[in-house]
Amino acid sequence: MAKNKYLISILALIIVFAGVLAGCGSSSKDDSKSDSANSGAKSGETKNLTFMFRGGPDEQKAYTAVIKKFEEDHPGVKVKIVTTTADQYATKLKASIAGHSVPDVFYYDPGDLRAYVNSGVLADITQYVEKSSIDINNIWPYGVNFYRYDGSVTGQGNIYGLPKDVGPFALGYNKTMFEKAGIALPDKDKPYTWDEFIKVNQELTKDTNGDGKIDQFGTGFNVNWMLQSFVWSNGADWLDSTKTKVTIDDPKFAEALQYFADMQNVYHITPSVQEAQTLDTYQRWMKGEMAFFPVGPWDMSTYEKLPFEYDLIPMPAGSTGKPATWLGSLGIGVSADSKYQSDAAELVMYLTASKEGMEQLVAAKVQIPNLIDMAKTWAADTSTKPANKEEFLQVVNEYGRPIPGTQTYNAEWYNLFFTDIQPVIDGKVTAADYVKSEQPKMQKLLDKAIEQEQKSKK
Amino acid sequence: MPTKSKLYRKEMIYGYLFLAPPVIGMLLFTLYPMLYSIYGSFTDWDGLGQMNFIGLDNYKDLFSDELFHKAMFNTFFMMIGIPIGLVLALLLAMGLNRGIPGTTTFRVIYYVPVISSLAAISILWQWAYNGDYGLVNQFLDLFGIKGPNWLANKHTVKPAIMIMAIWKGLGYSMLLYLAALQSVSRSYYEAAELDGANGFQTFRAITWPMVKPVTFFIVVTSIIGGSQIFTEINIMTSTGGPEYSSASAVFYMWQKAFGNFQLGYSSAMAVLLALFIFIVTLVQFKFNEKSSGDLD
Structure with a gap:
């Protein structure tokens, strides 16, 4: 009898399973039925x-x-x-x-x-x-x-x-802070050179209340979203024109990355080491403790309520003399x-x-x-914030570029670059060493993405 | 074959009817996807359409995939939190079992994290771990310690997530232990006392063996849960942490599957992880069988 019971439960399982499968089958049939019914639907x-x-x-x-x-x-x-x-x-x-x-x-x-x-x-x-x-x-x-x-x-x-x-990703600056410090406002048509950018940041990085702690910073960029601007305006890129080769081992690339890391480690114009997390710098910008911060159109509704005046300028320009930024x-x-x-x-x-x-x-x-x-x-209309909205349009029309990761079948190779970057930002690894060791790893993933794309076309 | 009464058969049918929903649910939402995933692991499935059989290629690639090794290592590393949580939970349970005033209050306090949403907790802890304004560092500051930026430092990110996981799971393990402790017959302790056993001896010879089934249960479920750690990591370190130092196996799987169109490859990882969990659990069961029954 025990055996019999066992048999029955197996039978029950089979029936249930068959029912499930049948259920799936019939529901898809229903779908196709309603499909045809709908395609012949009346306008009402x-x-x-x-x-x-x-x-x-x-x-x-x-x-x-x-x-x-x-x-x-x-x-x-x-x-x-x-x-x-x-x-x-x-x-x-x-x-x-x-x-x-x-x-x-x-x-x-x-x-x-x-x-x-x-x-x-x-x-x-x-x-x-x-x-x-x-x-x-x-x-x-x-x-x-x-x-x-x-x-x-x-x-x-x-x-x-x-x-x-x-x-378009443009650069914003805290106008009120400039005016208070008596520093000439940035030119909206002439980008800062990298040296000028450091200099003005150094002037604005200071301890305003005399407690011995720096409480006003030049900037604090997130490497994920800001490095592109520096790399491109220095004449380098992540990819070659055929989109099949990773070109981060270009010395100009390394130079831009080093400049980016040095803002924190050499020039001390950003909050201390290991704070690339935007939460911190974003909050500081919102509180008016930061001179420069990137601004996208999606920020405008939030920045309406900023306790200071802000406006847009082009990104600082590297050796090409031209600003660059991405356009999503x-x-x-x-x-x-x-x-x-x-x-x-x-x-x-x-x-x-x-x-x-x-x-x-x-x-x-x-x-x-x-x-x-x-x-x-x-x-x-310059009466609404930010006054220089024109900058956004210039990015769209003239100097914006797509994020390199979106140019290939998947962005795995590109994301790896940022996954491993922290030691460079912390100043523990030089940019030159980093790009040399990272290029082959990224190339391998890019090759894989290209192979995947070929397959998907078949 | 003895004939059965009508009532008996009727009851049997009802019985199966009641069984049906969970069984159907299991077949549909667990077994079917699982089998599909096993099949998918032998293909180059991209999750969109293409699904060609490629044999063991995915598994071969996994052997040389550095990030996969890193993710597996991270997953194992974070399991160090399991024994720590276990010891803390047992200590707490023993403390609360002494009938000190306010037991109920403490139980509630320790249990609140368990019933809270993991996503919400992760966000809260993300703030707590913030290098600048975080509660954790503010607290350390009271003792003159300058805390690291926990989640942005590759050396502290795993311990940080472990601490949170321990905190979150503590109440649950504690409650299980408390129930186990309360079911230990007083007479054992009385006998031990008469024999002049000291506290440690009592613990080693009575308490520990008596709560062993619970320990076993917690260890097994924690290892299974620990292997699948994902939500905390996805929320607290959305890119897998600096240099992928907090990415878990499931996190890597998720990235590959939903970010890079490599569902086949991800399935292979999932199969390996499932195999791993299966083997570990099997070993634990065998081990438990051997060492159980100490008290008899």
Whole structure:
């Protein structure tokens, strides 16, 4: 009898398992049924779109408002909004792709464009963009090119999304601090040389209340986001032009990295060693204890409430004599599996290229306008903070570059550079030694990424 | 075969019906993904579409992957916290078992971290460990010690995370020990007292063997949990710490899978980690079988 019981439980298990499998099978059948039903849907039926994005509270509020407006303008279309925090977004999106339930419209990082196109996740929206009333030439070409791909090179070919925004990274300075110290304000058209930059920082780094502790600093940059500017303006880069070779062993690269580390270890214009964590320097900037700090458009709503005046200037220029910085972007794309691709594309264009949508987003101070004509009017208004908004546009038009990690199939090789960098920042390893030892490791990962890309194309 | 009553069969069916939900859940959400992951570990799956069989290539690559070795080392290193937590929990439980006033209050205090969200706790500790304004360094400052920037220093980041993990798990282990201690029959201690045993002897010969099943349980679950440490690391050191000094095996897996389109490779790591946990647990069970029954 005991044996019999055992048999029954196994039987039960099998039945359950079969039921589960059958359940899966039938549910997918149902899906395909509803698919065909929907494609033949009458115009009266509600079309449900899912939009997944990320952003801070201000940004979420702004986007929710714009989407509400979109729904009003497009009767019959309902948009379900899914938001996540910034650090969870990539995981959630990739899980949804692996699970074959990609949202109709979603943000994606331009670095992932090739992977998503090669594997058929993103829909080609070229036809919708061409048919629509939007003027593609009125959107920053740099931004649109992020989302063009012809099957081998990005930057040209069909459109697989539009930029949610472009994110120029400019340098901000504490105007009030300069005025108090009686130092001439920085020139908004002429970047500091590296030597000048150190000098002005040294003048501003001091103990203001006489307690023997330095409480006002020149700057305090996070290497992850600021090193690019110094490297590029010194004529070096992470990658060669073919995007297949890691070029950090260039002496000019080492020079820039050394300069960056020396700000802390030699010139002492930043808070003490081992404080590259932005939390500290960001808080100091917000409290008005720091002369220079990078500013992105997404900071504008927060910086409205700063207890001091701030404005924008170009990044300090290295041996090329020209400022350099990165220009980020986040794309909004349409799922290739979306049932309502044309409506989804419509939503993308509404969010990125329509006057109505853009006006609301810009008013919320979460981004700079995507539309060139609107951006010009916006920048010309110097009555709102920061006065020199023009600097953002110059980054977009003239000297901004994409982050090197987004130029390859994945960013593993690039991230390794920053994973291992702490000893250089702490002054324990020289920049020259570091780039020499790190280059082969990064090259190995880059080779792997290239190999992966080849495979994904098959 | 004896015939069974209708009632018996009916009850049996109900029984299986009640069993069904967890069993289905296990099959669907544990067994199926697990088998899929094992299969995936032999492929170059990128999580998007492509999934070609490549045999043992992923496993071969793992042997020469420095970051994987580093991540595994970090994971093991942070397990040093397990015995420390165990000893502290037992000491606390023994202290609270003496019936000192305020036992309930202390129990609550020690148990609060256990029921708090790990993500929230990680954020709080991240602040506490801040080099400039952090509570930890402010406290050390009272004694004239200049604390490091805990999470930005490769030598202190692992101990920092361990301390937090111990603090978080202490209440749980303590409660288990407390329950075990309270179930030890008084008569053993009385007999020991009559025999003139001192405190240490009592502990070694009675308390320790009596709470051994609990110790075993805590060690096994802690090692399994410790192997899978991720949330703390992801939140407190979002890039895996300076020079990858705090990255755990699961953290590395997650980066590879969701950051770099290498789900196949990650699956191989997951399989190795699962094998490791399985073997360690098996060894522990064998070991426990051998040494149990001391008191008989």
